[in-house]
Amino acid sequence: MKKGVTIGGIISCTAIFAYLLFIAHAVISTSLAHRIKEREYFKKSFDVLHKFDQERSFGLTRVLPKLSTNSYLEDHEKDLSRDYAYQSKRENATLLMLVRNWEIEGALKSMRSLEDRFNRKYQYDWTFLNDVPFDDDFIEATSAMASGKTFYGLVPTSDWDKPSFIDEEEFESNLQLMHEKGIIYGGSKSYRNMCRFNSGFFFRQTLLDRYQYYFRVEPDVQYYCDFPYDPFEIMRKQRKKYGFVISMYEYEDTIPTLWDAVEEFIADQPDMIDFDTNSYDFITDDSMIGLEMPIIQSNSNYNLCHFWSNFEIGDLSFFRSKEYLNFFEHLDQRKGFYLERWGDAPVHSIAVALLLRQDEIIHFDELGYYHIPFGTCPAAHSIRLRQRCMCDPNAESNIDVKAHSCLARWWKSGGGKYFMKHTSI
Numbered sequence: 001m002k003k004g005v006t007i008g009g010i011i012s013c014t015a016i017f018a019y020l021l022f023i024a025h026a027v028i029s030t031s032l033a034h035r036i037k038e039r040e041y042f043k044k045s046f047d048v049l050h051k052f053d054q055e056r057s058f059g060l061t062r063v064l065p066k067l068s069t070n071s072y073l074e075d076h077e078k079d080l081s082r083d084y085a086y087q088s089k090r091e092n093a094t095l096l097m098l099v100r101n102w103e104i105e106g107a108l109k110s111m112r113s114l115e116d117r118f119n120r121k122y123q124y125d126w127t128f129l130n131d132v133p134f135d136d137d138f139i140e141a142t143s144a145m146a147s148g149k150t151f152y153g154l155v156p157t158s159d160w161d162k163p164s165f166i167d168e169e170e171f172e173s174n175l176q177l178m179h180e181k182g183i184i185y186g187g188s189k190s191y192r193n194m195c196r197f198n199s200g201f202f203f204r205q206t207l208l209d210r211y212q213y214y215f216r217v218e219p220d221v222q223y224y225c226d227f228p229y230d231p232f233e234i235m236r237k238q239r240k241k242y243g244f245v246i247s248m249y250e251y252e253d254t255i256p257t258l259w260d261a262v263e264e265f266i267a268d269q270p271d272m273i274d275f276d277t278n279s280y281d282f283i284t285d286d287s288m289i290g291l292e293m294p295i296i297q298s299n300s301n302y303n304l305c306h307f308w309s310n311f312e313i314g315d316l317s318f319f320r321s322k323e324y325l326n327f328f329e330h331l332d333q334r335k336g337f338y339l340e341r342w343g344d345a346p347v348h349s350i351a352v353a354l355l356l357r358q359d360e361i362i363h364f365d366e367l368g369y370y371h372i373p374f375g376t377c378p379a380a381h382s383i384r385l386r387q388r389c390m391c392d393p394n395a396e397s398n399i400d401v402k403a404h405s406c407l408a409r410w411w412k413s414g415g416g417k418y419f420m421k422h423t424s425i
Contacts, residue, residue, distance in 0.1 A: 091232035093213035106219030118227040123148040159201040198344035203319040224368025225389035244307035247406040259302035279353040281413040305406035306349035
């Protein structure tokens with residue numbers, strides 16, 4: 001009995017010792033693995049933190065390996081400082097918003113976003129337009145939100161209301177018909193006033209007489225990224241007349257006879273249009289891009305591509321020019337702003353494509369932006385980090401390379417892409 005107990009005790013002690021040895025080995029190996037993994041994380045963190053030290057130290061103007069980008073800018077002089085001081089030298093430009101008093105919440109949201117991402121560094125003026133007088137609450141809140149001066153203008157009824165040459169009975173009939181068809185804003189009178197105003201009258205407002213450039217801002221929009229440059233300065237230095245961030249297809253039901261009117265203008269004013277230098281191909285080409293056919297098949301030679309005008313930066317001298325004024329007057333007399341529902345986006349886009357040189361149009365591809373339901377987000381990871389972007393380029397709302405975007409068609413028939421135009425860094 002004693003011998004058996006001794007053997008059992010020995011076996012028990014051996015098992016306990018083995019178990020303790022196993023526990024000790026597990027703790028030591030786990031701790032060692034943790035330390036190895038921790039060192040890997042520290043190294044990755046250090047590498048990410050200092051990834052662009054060389055570019056920050058030497059600047060982007062030197063011949064260095066080019067960051068992944070879609071930029072078309074000919075020069076890469078960008079101030080990488082996030083909080084550089086107020087710029088004493090500004091361009092002759094204003095931020096422009098057509099807005100109603102009741103849209104104050106959306107107006108302040110857009111202002112806050114653009115001030116934080118861009119204008120706090122430059123303090124450009126804000127110009128607000130309304131077809132009724134602005135109330136004190138709107139003026140007080142927007143003045144407080146703006147870093148620059150604020151100006152408030154009342155749009156004359158002659159620039160806003162339906163013109164007298166529109167037959168009232170025909171207008172009401174067409175309005176009802178488009179509403180019944182479910183055409184977007186088809187039954188709205190005020191929307192038609194807005195589209196016609198933005199097409200032919202916004203640049204005639206007295207408050208804008210002092211400026212050369214405007215940046216159109218709408219309520220309830222968001223700017224995803226810090227601006228890496230002053231777009232107004234880019235416009236002046238590169239002699240651009242029109243800038244956009246999103247291009248897409250128009251709803252053809254809103255403009256069934258617009259292209260007919262455009263073709264009449266082309267036939268009547270051939271001296272105003274230079275097909276060798278303009279972007280006519282961008283708005284008429286409907287061929288395949290890669291393996292993709294256009295998602296929209298147009299019933300005219302117009303492929304329905306347009307620049308989404310809720311974000312546009314433009315040279316007011318273009319809209320004040322004889323060529324654009326003749327173009328607008330020709331369209332206005334065709335009554336399509338009211339008897340149909342012509343939008344200012346296709347009107348601006350067609351005019352820009354026909355009357356400007358292709359190299360006078362710029363795609364601001366580094367500016368992240370959202371207007372319900374679509375947005376654009378820089379594709380390059382390095383740009384999103386550097387500009388503190390808060391967006392996902394793979395999000396469903398990002399329209400850049402979706403089937404209903406015209407951006408690929410612009411790359412093909414319009415301004416191209418930076419890396420397509422330049423082979424050297």
